[in-house]
Amino acid sequence: MNMTRLMLDNDGSNFILNLGEDIETTIAETVRECPPDVTTYLLCSAAGTCYYPTKVGCPVPSVTAALAHGLDPFVLLLRGLKAAGKETFITYRMNDVHNPTDTSQWNTPRIRREHPEYVVGIDEIRAGKAEWMSYCLDYGRQEVRQYVLDIIAEQVELYGDTLDGFQLDWMRFPRHLSGTPDEVWEKREIITGFLREVRGILRRGGRKILLSARVPTSPAGCRRLGFDLAAWGREGLVDLIVACPFLTTEWQIPIGEMRQWLGNQAVAVVGGSDMGFGRQPHGPESLRGIASTLYDLGSDGVYLFNFPCWSEYLAVRPYHWLAGLGDPRTAAAKPLLLAVEHSQHRLASIDQPAQIPAALPAGGVLDLTIHVPRSALPAWRTRVLVRSHGDVALQVNGREAAHILFGERLPYRNSLFGELDIPENTPDMRVKPEDCRVFRVVPDTLMPGLNRLRLTNRTDRAIEIERVNLGLW
Numbered sequence: 001m002n003m004t005r006l007m008l009d010n011d012g013s014n015f016i017l018n019l020g021e022d023i024e025t026t027i028a029e030t031v032r033e034c035p036p037d038v039t040t041y042l043l044c045s046a047a048g049t050c051y052y053p054t055k056v057g058c059p060v061p062s063v064t065a066a067l068a069h070g071l072d073p074f075v076l077l078l079r080g081l082k083a084a085g086k087e088t089f090i091t092y093r094m095n096d097v098h099n100p101t102d103t104s105q106w107n108t109p110r111i112r113r114e115h116p117e118y119v120v121g122i123d124e125i126r127a128g129k130a131e132w133m134s135y136c137l138d139y140g141r142q143e144v145r146q147y148v149l150d151i152i153a154e155q156v157e158l159y160g161d162t163l164d165g166f167q168l169d170w171m172r173f174p175r176h177l178s179g180t181p182d183e184v185w186e187k188r189e190i191i192t193g194f195l196r197e198v199r200g201i202l203r204r205g206g207r208k209i210l211l212s213a214r215v216p217t218s219p220a221g222c223r224r225l226g227f228d229l230a231a232w233g234r235e236g237l238v239d240l241i242v243a244c245p246f247l248t249t250e251w252q253i254p255i256g257e258m259r260q261w262l263g264n265q266a267v268a269v270v271g272g273s274d275m276g277f278g279r280q281p282h283g284p285e286s287l288r289g290i291a292s293t294l295y296d297l298g299s300d301g302v303y304l305f306n307f308p309c310w311s312e313y314l315a316v317r318p319y320h321w322l323a324g325l326g327d328p329r330t331a332a333a334k335p336l337l338l339a340v341e342h343s344q345h346r347l348a349s350i351d352q353p354a355q356i357p358a359a360l361p362a363g364g365v366l367d368l369t370i371h372v373p374r375s376a377l378p379a380w381r382t383r384v385l386v387r388s389h390g391d392v393a394l395q396v397n398g399r400e401a402a403h404i405l406f407g408e409r410l411p412y413r414n415s416l417f418g419e420l421d422i423p424e425n426t427p428d429m430r431v432k433p434e435d436c437r438v439f440r441v442v443p444d445t446l447m448p449g450l451n452r453l454r455l456t457n458r459t460d461r462a463i464e465i466e467r468v469n470l471g472l473w
Contacts, residue, residue: 002268005040005301006326007242009091009272010308012044016051016062016073018311023071031080035319037326039301040087042167043077045155047096048107052158056150058110078162089165089212090155093172094148100135111147112137118144120178133175140177140187145194153201156209165210166202168195170225171244174216174350177226181349188226195237212240214303217253217271219261221350233264240268242303247345249277249290250352251338252371252450255298270294272303275310278342278356278467284321285337285417285471289376291325292332296373296448302326313422332375337417340368340453340468357466360392360457367454370470374448379472382441385416386455387431387467394439395454397447401439413438416471431467 019026034041050057052074053067066073082088098107105113112118118141119125121134137144156166170176176191177184195213202209215229216222222229232238241262243253253271262269271294276282282290291302302325310317324330343354360366384401386392394401414431416438421430457463 002300003039004326004328005087005268005270006038006322007040007042007270007272007301007303008034008038008307009042009303009305010044011306012051013047014308014311015043015077016060019062019066019073023066023069023073024076027073027076027080030077031084033317033319034081034084034086035322037322037324038086039326040089041081042089042091043074043081044169045074045090045092046151047093047098048109048112050151052155054151054154056110056147056154058113075159075162078159082162087164088162089167089210090159090163091167091169091214092152092155093169095136095173095176097132097135097173100132109137109147111144115143120175133173136173136175138176138178139194140190145190145197149194149197149201152198156201156204156207160205160207160209163209165212165240166198167212167214167242168198169214170227171214171216171246174225174246174347181224184226185223188228188231191226192228192231192235192237195232196235199237210239211237212242213238214242214244214272216350217243217245217250217258218352219257221352224349229258229261230263233262233267236264236266238267240270242270242272244272244303244305245274245351246347247274248342248351249273249282251277251290251293251341252352252369253294253297253299255294259298268300269298270301270303271297271299272305274345275306277339278344280339280467281420281422283337283417283419285335286339287321287325288331288333288336289338292328292336292373292375293338293371295328295331296371296375302331313420328375332373334376334379335417335471335473336376338370338372338470338472340370342467356468357464359462359464360455361462362457362460364457365454366465367452368468369450369452370468372446372448372451372470376472377446377448379443379446381473382443382446383416383471384439384441384453385413385467385469385471386437386439386465387414387435388437388455388463388465389435390461390463391458392437392463393456393458396441396445397452399442399445401441404438404440416469436467
């Protein structure tokens with residue numbers, strides 16, 4: 001039986017690029033602040049450049065500086081986490097293309113510096129139509145595969161004694177083979193064969209290092225990237241599948257479909273999320289909401305991507321938000337927040353389709369769904385907040401919900417719970433109170449699983465539905 005994991009993914013840069021002068025104290029604090037709820041800590045070893053003393057790739061300057069003092073911060077953190085009882089993984093980003101044209105090449109991998117033509121979108125680049133992911137390395141090239149295999153082998157040789165697992169992060173960023181969707185699928189054996197070779201590296205010398213792969217949240221998304229999960233499961237190539245959207249939260253991940261496609265019950269399947277959902281940053285209520293939802297959908301745990309990145313917005317990371325998330329019995333502690341899927345940061349054909357934002361003409365009707373985990377019911381109070389830019393009526397499972405009135409006016413609240421106002425958010429992303437409506441829903445209206453919401457535009461003009469949140473107490 002698979003263990004239930006609460007998995008924390010540290011993107012590496014938040015650690016290695018912020019070491020300060022007292023490296024050992026920084027490491028000790030990083031270990032100590034990680035709460036006991038976290039079972040599994042994944043430390044990113046590289047984006048385009050590397051966070052450890054590599055001879056294959058290009059190390060970041062802070063690693064070189066630390067080595068001059070006789071320290072390898074990467075191994076010191078792994079050892080500290082291991083001593084603290086954490087399951088330790090290295091996670092390697094298979095195609096990180098942050099700022100791919102930056103002239104400093106701060107995130108350009110060595111192989112792309114030497115061979116800029118080894119990318120999936122070379123024609124797009126030459127035509128002046130390139131996007132970031134045009135610069136993703138093309139795993140259809142043997143030279144690219146060998147470079148990455150050498151990187152992985154180097155890490156296993158250096159750190160194998162401290163590792164429980166190694167993750168191939170295919171979602172950072174999700175483009176690895178050139179061609180049309182059909183052409184990519186025809187090349188699927190390239191990725192399967194690559195996994196075989198990684199599996200072999202992890203088993204050298206009698207090691208028992210688990211192999212994880214972070215992939216899209218649906219069979220359709222996996223197919224778009226050339227990931228043949230049926231073959232992976234049939235050949236026993238992976239021990240763990242982490243199903244995550246690109247850079248957001250999906251509230252209805254089909255864990256059961258993913259498990260069926262794998263066809264191997266020994267493979268754990270864990271659903272994951274990013275720092276936010278749509279234009280909302282996660283908070284403790286929504287983290288409990290997504291965790292309890294993932295468990296309800298059959299996930300073998302909860303995977304949190306980018307959580308340590310909160311240090312970019314707060315003086316310290318709010319690890320107390322994670323209390324109880326590692327156990328299905330406590331993850332649904334109320335109050336909690338659920339939401340309808342937003343398109344922000346979703347990738348077409350890889351992530352699942354979003355439901356909002358959606359245009360609603362005058363007098364028009366919009367039908368939505370929201371998943372309510374069984375563990376969240378019964379609730380003694382429920383509220384729905386809609387960012388509608390005008391008056392709307394709401395039905396939940398066919399039952400009318402009531403506008404909440406304060407005297408003669410609507411409440412005009414812009415959130416159900418407190419939200420962090422991230423400074424980088426542009427003014428139009430901040431929700432104006434006058435754009436929102438709050439509804440009271442009779443608690444026994446809700447049922448486990450999918451619930452139907454119907455919004456009706458009560459104005460004489462078109463409006464846009466940009467947020468639908470459900471709070472449970």
